[in-house]
Amino acid sequence: MDNRLEKIVQVLQDKAGATFEEFRGELHVFVGAEKIVDTLTFLRDEHQFSLLSALTAVDYWPLENPRFHVIYQLTSLTQNLSVQVRVPVNKDQPGIPTASGIFAAANWREREVMDMFGIEFPGHPDPRRILMPEDWDGHPLRKDYPLGYEEPQFSFNLEEIDLRKPYARE
Amino acid sequence: MGVEQKLGNMGVVTTTLETAVNWARTNAMWPMLFGLACCAIEMMAAQASDYDMSRFGMELMRPSPRQSDLMIVAGRVSRKMAPVLRRLYDQMPEPKWVIAMGDCASCGGVFNNYAIVQGVDEVVPVDVYVAGCPPRPEALIHGVVTLFEKVKGEKFADLTKS
Numbered sequence: 428m429d430n431r432l433e434k435i436v437q438v439l440q441d442k443a444g445a446t447f448e449e450f451r452g453e454l455h456v457f458v459g460a461e462k463i464v465d466t467l468t469f470l471r472d473e474h475q476f477s478l479l480s481a482l483t484a485v486d487y488w489p490l491e492n493p494r495f496h497v498i499y500q501l502t503s504l505t506q507n508l509s510v511q512v513r514v515p516v517n518k519d520q521p522g523i524p525t526a527s528g529i530f531a532a533a534n535w536r537e538r539e540v541m542d543m544f545g546i547e548f549p550g551h552p553d554p555r556r557i558l559m560p561e562d563w564d565g566h567p568l569r570k571d572y573p574l575g576y577e578e579p580q581f582s583f584n585l586e587e588i589d590l591r592k593p594y595a596r597e
Numbered sequence: 598m599g600v601e602q603k604l605g606n607m608g609v610v611t612t613t614l615e616t617a618v619n620w621a622r623t624n625a626m627w628p629m630l631f632g633l634a635c636c637a638i639e640m641m642a643a644q645a646s647d648y649d650m651s652r653f654g655m656e657l658m659r660p661s662p663r664q665s666d667l668m669i670v671a672g673r674v675s676r677k678m679a680p681v682l683r684r685l686y687d688q689m690p691e692p693k694w695v696i697a698m699g700d701c702a703s704c705g706g707v708f709n710n711y712a713i714v715q716g717v718d719e720v721v722p723v724d725v726y727v728a729g730c731p732p733r734p735e736a737l738i739h740g741v742v743t744l745f746e747k748v749k750g751e752k753f754a755d756l757t758k759s
Contacts, residue, residue, distance in 0.1 A: 559712075560677045567711055577705065577715040593719050595683075 428454060429508060435474055439466060455511045460523035463514050467499065467529045476501040476510065482526070482536035484516075484544045488570035491518040495546055499526065522547030543568035615753055622666070622692065623745040624654040629665035629689065631682070634672030636699040636731040643734035653741060662688040667744070668721070669737075673701035674714045686721045694748070696740050697723045700730045 428436075432454050439445040443462040448455045458466050470476040481500035488494060493515030502509045514523055525548040526533040537548045538557040545566035548554065556563065565572055580588050632640055643650050644658065659665040662685045674682055686695070697717045700706035703726040705715035714720060724747060727740035 558677075563676075573711070575709055576711050576713075577709060579709060580704070592716070595718060595720050595722050597722055 428452075431506060432508060432510065435470070435510070439469070442466075442469070453509075453511060455513055457513050457515065460514050460516065460520070463499075463512070463526065464524050464529065466512060467501075467526055470501055470510065470512075471529060474503065475505045476503045476508075478502040478504055479526070479530035479532045479536075480509070482533055482540065484540045484546060484568075486544060486568065486570045494518045495544060497523060497540065497546060516546055522549050524549060525551040527551060542566065545569065615751075616749075618753075619749045619751055623748050626653075626655055626666045626694075626741075626745075626748075627657045627659050627664060628655055628667040628669050629662055629685070630658045630660050631668055631685070632671045633674060633678065634699075634701065636671035636702070639731045639734055640669060640671045640698065640737060643737045648734040648738060650738060650741070653738070653745070655741065662686070663690065665689055666692065667694045667696065669696045669698050670702040670717045670721075670723075671698040671731075673706065673708055674717050674720065675712050676714060679714050679720045682717065683720050694724045694744055695721050696725045696727060696737075696744060698727045698737060698740070699732055700728060703728065706730060 443458050443466050445456050445458045480502045483498050485496045495516040497514045499512040542556040697703045702717045725740045725744045729736050
């Protein structure tokens with residue numbers, strides 16, 4: 428690990444109770460949901476991590492505690508460093524505080540995570556779906572979301588499927 | 598030396614109104630721009646000078662549905678796009694036709710999932726399906742000519758029924 432990052436990790440361990448992992452030179456910092464705003468503000472203001480290059484989530488279903496990880500990928504352009512902050516989210520957890528007050532880029536990213544994974548971000552200025560239609564049921568990128576939509580038509584079941592296919596009228 | 602002399606310069610050609618109307622419709626059928634994905638690139642190629650769809654009276658891609666007769670749905674239609682597609686179809690003046698260009702528009706293609714409409718015929722009535730992923734410009738032109746054959750066979754009696 429870069430020794431500039433070691434100092435940051437040291438401070439985060441004391442301040443936010445963070446744990447960390449390293450995988451192929453990439454630093455992953457784990458913090459709790461209640462500490463995420465402080466952590467991001469600290470990294471942005473004190474260590475020049477001024478770019479939020481990604482905000483996304485992973486579903487580890489069928490694990491339930493934690494089921495999701497929300498991932499904040501931060502880049503420091505001045506130091507040529509990047510750090511990944513992960514927040515584990517349990518199945519029934521109400522949500523994690525919004526980061527849109529710290530990074531403006533988080534606004535749409537959080538809407539996407541909300542839309543695709545159903546993780547709430549209390550305090551978000553515009554909590555609407557961003558990709559799917561407004562009246563959509565469910566969250567498509569969850570692992571327990573049904574994958575397919577329609578059974579493929581082959582010669583043996585062509586007519587059967589054709590009967591229930593919703594053809595449009597004039 | 599015109600064709601009149603070869604024909605004996607009769608000056609008058611008799612035909613049915615149906616034939617004349619259908620001939621007029623096929624020879625100036627303006628398609629609406631509805632490029633949604635990679636099929637749109639092939640549609641552009643069919644318009645460009647190599648394949649030159651204006652040979653069939655289709656040199657004008659209309660950006661407005663109110664000026665077009667034919668909707669070429671070129672590409673995959675997402676569930677969010679489907680209401681827009683139907684709305685544009687409803688805004689087109691009668692008579693109107695639809696070509697589903699490519700596998701995605703015809704049946705969903707490789708995208709058998711929640712987000713893509715499994716065949717645009719769930720949203721609008723389709724006249725001609727063009728297979729291919731994406732179809733080459735020749736295939737699209739073949740689809741257009743197939744549609745012309747269909748239009749030339751249309752009867753006024755059938756139109757008033759619907």
